Amino acid sequence: MQTAQNLTQYRDELKGALSNEFLRKAMDNFAVAYRGSRVRAFTGIDVETLVSQIATAKDASISRLDQLFAEFKEKAEKAGVHVHLARTAQEANEIIGRIAENADCKKIVKSKSMTAEETLLNHHLEAKGMEVTETDLGEWIIQLRHEGPTHMVMPAIHLSRFQVADLFTGVTGHEQDAEIERLVKVARRELRQKYVDADMGISGANFCVAETGSLGIITNEGNARLVTTLPRVHVAIAGLDKLTPTLEDALRVIKVLPRNATGQAITSYVTWITGPSECQASPDGKKEMHVVFLDNGRSALAKDPIFSQVLRCVRCGACANVCPVYRLVGGHQMGHIYIGAIGLILTYFFHGREAAKNLVQNCINCGACKHVCAAGIDLPRLIKDVHARILDEDGHPTQSTLLGKVLKNRTLFHTLLRTARLAQRPFKTQGGFLRHLPLIFDKSQNFRALPAIASKAFRDRWPEIRPRVDKPTMKIALFSGCVQDFVYPEQLEAAVRVIAGQNVQVEFPMGQTCCGLPAQMMGETEASREVARLNMTAIDAADYDYIVTSCASCASHLKHAYPRLAGEEGQVKAQQFADKVIDFSSFVHDVLGVGEEAFTGTGKKTAYHSPCHLCRGLGVIDQPRELLRDAGVEYVPTEEEDVCCGFGGTFSMKFPELSAETLERKLKIVEESGAQELVTDCPGCVMQLRGGAERRGMRLNVRHIAESLAERLK
Numbered sequence: 254m255q256t257a258q259n260l261t262q263y264r265d266e267l268k269g270a271l272s273n274e275f276l277r278k279a280m281d282n283f284a285v286a287y288r289g290s291r292v293r294a295f296t297g298i299d300v301e302t303l304v305s306q307i308a309t310a311k312d313a314s315i316s317r318l319d320q321l322f323a324e325f326k327e328k329a330e331k332a333g334v335h336v337h338l339a340r341t342a343q344e345a346n347e348i349i350g351r352i353a354e355n356a357d358c359k360k361i362v363k364s365k366s367m368t369a370e371e372t373l374l375n376h377h378l379e380a381k382g383m384e385v386t387e388t389d390l391g392e393w394i395i396q397l398r399h400e401g402p403t404h405m406v407m408p409a410i411h412l413s414r415f416q417v418a419d420l421f422t423g424v425t426g427h428e429q430d431a432e433i434e435r436l437v438k439v440a441r442r443e444l445r446q447k448y449v450d451a452d453m454g455i456s457g458a459n460f461c462v463a464e465t466g467s468l469g470i471i472t473n474e475g476n477a478r479l480v481t482t483l484p485r486v487h488v489a490i491a492g493l494d495k496l497t498p499t500l501e502d503a504l505r506v507i508k509v510l511p512r513n514a515t516g517q518a519i520t521s522y523v524t525w526i527t528g529p530s531e532c533q534a535s536p537d538g539k540k541e542m543h544v545v546f547l548d549n550g551r552s553a554l555a556k557d558p559i560f561s562q563v564l565r566c567v568r569c570g571a572c573a574n575v576c577p578v579y580r581l582v583g584g585h586q587m588g589h590i591y592i593g594a595i596g597l598i599l600t601y602f603f604h605g606r607e608a609a610k611n612l613v614q615n616c617i618n619c620g621a622c623k624h625v626c627a628a629g630i631d632l633p634r635l636i637k638d639v640h641a642r643i644l645d646e647d648g649h650p651t652q653s654t655l656l657g658k659v660l661k662n663r664t665l666f667h668t669l670l671r672t673a674r675l676a677q678r679p680f681k682t683q684g685g686f687l688r689h690l691p692l693i694f695d696k697s698q699n700f701r702a703l704p705a706i707a708s709k710a711f712r713d714r715w716p717e718i719r720p721r722v723d724k725p726t727m728k729i730a731l732f733s734g735c736v737q738d739f740v741y742p743e744q745l746e747a748a749v750r751v752i753a754g755q756n757v758q759v760e761f762p763m764g765q766t767c768c769g770l771p772a773q774m775m776g777e778t779e780a781s782r783e784v785a786r787l788n789m790t791a792i793d794a795a796d797y798d799y800i801v802t803s804c805a806s807c808a809s810h811l812k813h814a815y816p817r818l819a820g821e822e823g824q825v826k827a828q829q830f831a832d833k834v835i836d837f838s839s840f841v842h843d844v845l846g847v848g849e850e851a852f853t854g855t856g857k858k859t860a861y862h863s864p865c866h867l868c869r870g871l872g873v874i875d876q877p878r879e880l881l882r883d884a885g886v887e888y889v890p891t892e893e894e895d896v897c898c899g900f901g902g903t904f905s906m907k908f909p910e911l912s913a914e915t916l917e918r919k920l921k922i923v924e925e926s927g928a929q930e931l932v933t934d935c936p937g938c939v940m941q942l943r944g945g946a947e948r949r950g951m952r953l954n955v956r957h958i959a960e961s962l963a964e965r966l967k
């Protein structure tokens with residue numbers, strides 16, 4: 254497996270993937286089809302409850318892996334199975350190599366196993382002169398191409414049928430038709446004899462059931478049944494995390510796994526094996542059966558208070574299916590062995606820092622993976638935490654250390670912004686953009702126009718615009734975030750007009766600063782913690798009924814990250830603070846109950862972009878749309894409203910090519926809808942979408958929902 258040496262090399266690899274037209278199209282088609290199939294497959298099922306039951310059961314298993322291993326070993330050995338435990342990947346390979354040598358196995362057939370991919374088992378056995386044939390169609394294809402999987406469930410999703418036909422032509426020596434059914438027949442014909450000739454079958458296992466010592470294997474092609482039944486020796490390799498106390502626990506996962514993996518209601522084959530079966534190929538008529546458990550860091554991971562949850566993973570691959578980055582570049586660029594969001598994390602633990610250090614930065618923090626995870630793993634948070642850990646081990650780059658230092662010092666940060674405002678004057682256009690990119694940006698950032706810093710920050714306007722309310726019904730603190738404070742103060746002014754008009758006393762505590770999310774995204778946890786402390790000191794939650802912010806990213810970060818960052822000491826205060834945080838749309842709609850009577854408006858065809866941190870970070874879906882309808886806007890629903898716009902703060906600076914592609918797709922959809930306006934709830938999204946629309950010369954008014962509502966107030 255190749256690993257890019259540095260971020261520049263990794264970016265070049267990403268550009269290569271972006272220029273692969275077929276890959277892009279295949280991934281796009283899959284992403285769109287998957288969304289629909291998944292929704293259909295889960296119709297009538299309470300997914301949230303099921304996922305939470307899986308998470309709870311898995312956590313309970315993870316906390317007693319030793320016991321489960323002992324129980325499984327006892328039951329399986331009683332049934333005639335040899336059970337092994339390998340501490341490392343190398344040890345697992347050596348155990349399996351020895352089993353093969355002792356039983357004089359030369360020919361091996363194998364069904365799909367990510368654990369075997371993790372240990373690079375095939376290379377080890379082939380180096381011993383054994384012939385290993387993958388029998389899952391996708392795995393066989395990539396084996397013939399000498400490459401790794403690009404998806405944990407669909408390993409050859411990146412290839413066209415024409416590429417497969419060419420490959421099969423080479424293998425068979427006959428010209429092959431690129432028709433899928435015929436290609437499947439070719440594979441079947443070529444592989445059938447391999448099963449018959451094989452001395453050993455190697456499989457993975459989805460479940461190792463401790464109460465019975467049984468293995469559970471899920472496949473769509475039935476090849477695992479042939480692999481585990483025909484050859485005289487069967488070896489199953491499984492991570493310790495596959496230990497499951499009971500059959501009932503396994504069945505619960507089976508209810509979710511195929512639905513989440515491919516949108517299928519059921520999988521085609523579920524095979525349960527308890528002990529070796531009779532076997533005609535064996536001299537004594539009985540199969541020799543082994544189960545090799547792989548630790549490779551899992552036991553240590555199980556004890557980690559933050560990361561143990563990654564062992565809940567059931568390898569459904571859904572976190573890749575919905576990931577906007579995976580959709581653009583595919584699995585070879587978004588994983589080392591394991592793919593997608595979970596791959597970014599597992600690479601660090603199973604394959605080391607060097608393999609993980611670039612990959613782990615390639616996350617836009619959109620939360621789509623967490624939203625669909627079959628085991629409820631907080632993937633975006635763990636990806637950020639892995640990044641922070643790598644920086645702590647490797648050293649922090651100057652850029653991010655500087656950013657952290659600046660953000661921790663509010664006065665310095667705001668002075669720098671004010672200085673930049675003066676310096677940019679000659680380059681400011683009438684539309685509020687910068688005519689040229691500042692020198693610190695390279696050309697790749699040119700995919701969107703950058704906004705100029707506002708001539709007067711919101712905090713400097715506040716004394717003049719602060720509304721006086723005679724008999725307020727409640728008092729709120731307005732949290733601005735740095736983008737609205739210094740770049741888009743008009744969005745905050747609009748928010749204040751909407752809120753204050755409802756008899757609410759609005760305060761703007763001056764000691765507040767950036768929410769700290771950019772520092773967190775750069776892996777600067779200490780800086781992010783200090784910034785959180787500054788804000789919680791500036792805004793004493795006890796003084797306010799609510800802390801309202803019209804930045805979705807700030808809202809999600811204040812609400813979810815502050816209690817975590819505060820640690821045990823500051824936990825209570827941070828939780829009180831977080832409990833009072835609310836986004837602008839929910840506050841106006843749910844708390845103030847503002848409805849159509851507040852507005853007098855004309856319809857304008859308006860599309861809506863749902864910010865990741867609002868719809869998934871806070872679960873706010875209907876409120877902004879209802880507000881728009883109430884305000885008299887002609888809301889035009891568009892496809893993929895909740896798919897990321899490609900901003901992701903520092904992500905768009907690190908990976909501009911990926912950011913640009915995601916933005917392009919979003920704007921194309923809006924353009925096709927015929928909308929004149931595009932409204933959203935986050936200043937970061939406004940910056941990305943408005944800058945992109947400007948670069949493309951689109952006649953599209955991109956703005957914050959507060960502006961749209963304020964304009965239509967009675």
Ligand code: SF4
Nearest residue numbers: 576616617619620622
């Ligand atoms: S947060 Fe978004 S970008 Fe990051 S891994 Fe998850 S789905 Fe992909």
Ligand code: SF4
Nearest residue numbers: 566567569570572626
């Ligand atoms: S992390 Fe969650 S979504 Fe991703 S493969 Fe594992 S269970 Fe599936």
